[in-house]
Amino acid sequence: MIKIDNRLKRISKRDKKFSNWAKTFECTPELLFEPENEDDIIKIVELAKQSNKNVRATGAGHSPSDLACTEGFMINMDNFNKIIEIDLENKTVTVEAGIRIYKLNEELWKNGLALNNLGSISEQSIAGAISTATHGSGINFGNISSQVIKLTLLTASKGVINCSMDENNDIFKASLCSMGALGIILKVTIQCELAFKLESKQFPMKLNDILNNLDSIIYSAEYVRFWCFPHTENCFVWKADRTTKDSTPQKYNYFKDYIISFKLYQFLLYIARYFPSLIPLLNTKMFDYNFSQPKQLIDYSYKQFNIDCLIPHYTTEWAIPLEKTKEALEKLHEWINNDENNVFVHFPIEVRFLDKDDIWLNPAYNRKVCYIGVVMYRPYNKPVPYKKYWAAFEKIMRSYDGRPHWAKVHTMTTNELEKTYPKFKEFIKLQKSLDPNGIFLNSYLKRHLFNQIDIKAKL
Numbered sequence: 001m002i003k004i005d006n007r008l009k010r011i012s013k014r015d016k017k018f019s020n021w022a023k024t025f026e027c028t029p030e031l032l033f034e035p036e037n038e039d040d041i042i043k044i045v046e047l048a049k050q051s052n053k054n055v056r057a058t059g060a061g062h063s064p065s066d067l068a069c070t071e072g073f074m075i076n077m078d079n080f081n082k083i084i085e086i087d088l089e090n091k092t093v094t095v096e097a098g099i100r101i102y103k104l105n106e107e108l109w110k111n112g113l114a115l116n117n118l119g120s121i122s123e124q125s126i127a128g129a130i131s132t133a134t135h136g137s138g139i140n141f142g143n144i145s146s147q148v149i150k151l152t153l154l155t156a157s158k159g160v161i162n163c164s165m166d167e168n169n170d171i172f173k174a175s176l177c178s179m180g181a182l183g184i185i186l187k188v189t190i191q192c193e194l195a196f197k198l199e200s201k202q203f204p205m206k207l208n209d210i211l212n213n214l215d216s217i218i219y220s221a222e223y224v225r226f227w228c229f230p231h232t233e234n235c236f237v238w239k240a241d242r243t244t245k246d247s248t249p250q251k252y253n254y255f256k257d258y259i260i261s262f263k264l265y266q267f268l269l270y271i272a273r274y275f276p277s278l279i280p281l282l283n284t285k286m287f288d289y290n291f292s293q294p295k296q297l298i299d300y301s302y303k304q305f306n307i308d309c310l311i312p313h314y315t316t317e318w319a320i321p322l323e324k325t326k327e328a329l330e331k332l333h334e335w336i337n338n339d340e341n342n343v344f345v346h347f348p349i350e351v352r353f354l355d356k357d358d359i360w361l362n363p364a365y366n367r368k369v370c371y372i373g374v375v376m377y378r379p380y381n382k383p384v385p386y387k388k389y390w391a392a393f394e395k396i397m398r399s400y401d402g403r404p405h406w407a408k409v410h411t412m413t414t415n416e417l418e419k420t421y422p423k424f425k426e427f428i429k430l431q432k433s434l435d436p437n438g439i440f441l442n443s444y445l446k447r448h449l450f451n452q453i454d455i456k457a458k459l
Contacts, residue, residue, distance in 0.1 A: 027069035059125025097127035132407035137352035227348035231280035317373030318397035319363035360423035
């Protein structure tokens with residue numbers, strides 16, 4: 001039995017099961033801590049070092065993989081969530097690592113500020129989003145990590161380190177997408193901009209029309225993304241630009257948006273588990289019902305970036321060089337339509353675009369990219385077949401020099417990662433320096449960064 005002091009006893013729970021949001025991975029850490037301040041977290045890491053236990057930090061649990069899982073110590077960062085400072089003159093915000101992005105968005109807006117790009121959801125903690133290079137879409141914009149200008153990192157060998165472009169630059173560039181392998185992010189300073197509204201235009205297009213006009217579509221607005229509906233030729237394009245016009249937000253329709261699009265659709269997905277040949281019809285009907293008519297909305301930027309994601313699902317996503325987008329989507333579309341095993345897949349295939357940067361392990365390192373993401377829904381948390389789809393998808397992404405999203409399930413090996421990331425060896429060297437005994441490593445990280453076969457946390 002590990003001996004812990006009274007303070008750590010009060011903020012810990014023993015043998016409490018953890019599962020991610022989609023209920024696709026779970027683990028039972030020996031101790032789950034819920035710290036409220038930096039000293040708590042430092043004590044927990046010291047205890048882990050003394051006890052020779054692995055330690056992982058977690059927030060919302062939205063990563064659809066075993067990235068957060070451990071059988072050692074888990075640190076839930078939800079109570080370490082304060083806004084430390086909002087600097088209106090320099091348009092920056094400094095926050096504790098556990099703050100959820102949706103809360104940060106709201107507080108920034110109250111102070112006339114906003115983040116310049118966001119992912120499709122904002123339930124994640126800011127540190128979780130940074131650690132996995134969470135991204136939105138906009139060919140001239142980076143991911144959330146690229147908006148960070150300073151961070152404080154708790155390491156195993158060097159204690160608390162402050163880093164930025166001007167201080168410990170290598171650690172800074174490595175930490176901005178580090179999956180928790182270098183240590184625990186304690187606080188971050190983010191470059192914001194003045195709050196802005198977006199005018200979005202949403203309209204249907206056929207896949208061939210998009211692919212034949214891809215460049216003009218990608219660059220037609222500040223922010224562009226589109227969804228493909230497998231087993232059909234239908235797509236749905238969303239693009240948005242800044243505006244000063246009056247808001248015209250989308251009105252919530254309980255019957256359409258909840259009863260039909262969530263409750264009924266989930267029930268039909270459940271039926272399709274037994275009759276998968278219904279899936280193409282479902283994809284078509286959902287497109288016709290929700291996405292076949294153009295829409296134009298004006299609203300706060302963060303409300304425009306985000307979408308409701310209600311049904312648990314399996315998901316994977318890869319980033320390929322921008323110039324290979326058309327070929328890759330054509331090949332994926334061809335496989336779905338002609339697979340000899342009659343694999344039926346759910347909508348959407350989400351297609352997003354991002355600018356290049358110099359964050360060491362960011363999938364957009366040194367190249368503009370197209371992110372392609374696929375899903376298979378789990379109605380009522382029931383499993384559905386997805387492995388053949390994933391295998392074919394990964395094969396296609398690999399053939400176009402793809403890099404997987406770090407938060408999501410993938411089978412990229414250490415040797416493959418080393419070939420596609422020029423800074424990979426430097427990252428591993430730094431990891432071993434900051435965490436010589438590997439207390440921040442878990443199954444996921446050992447599997448992908450160190451080629452070690454370890455126990456998986458899959459349900």
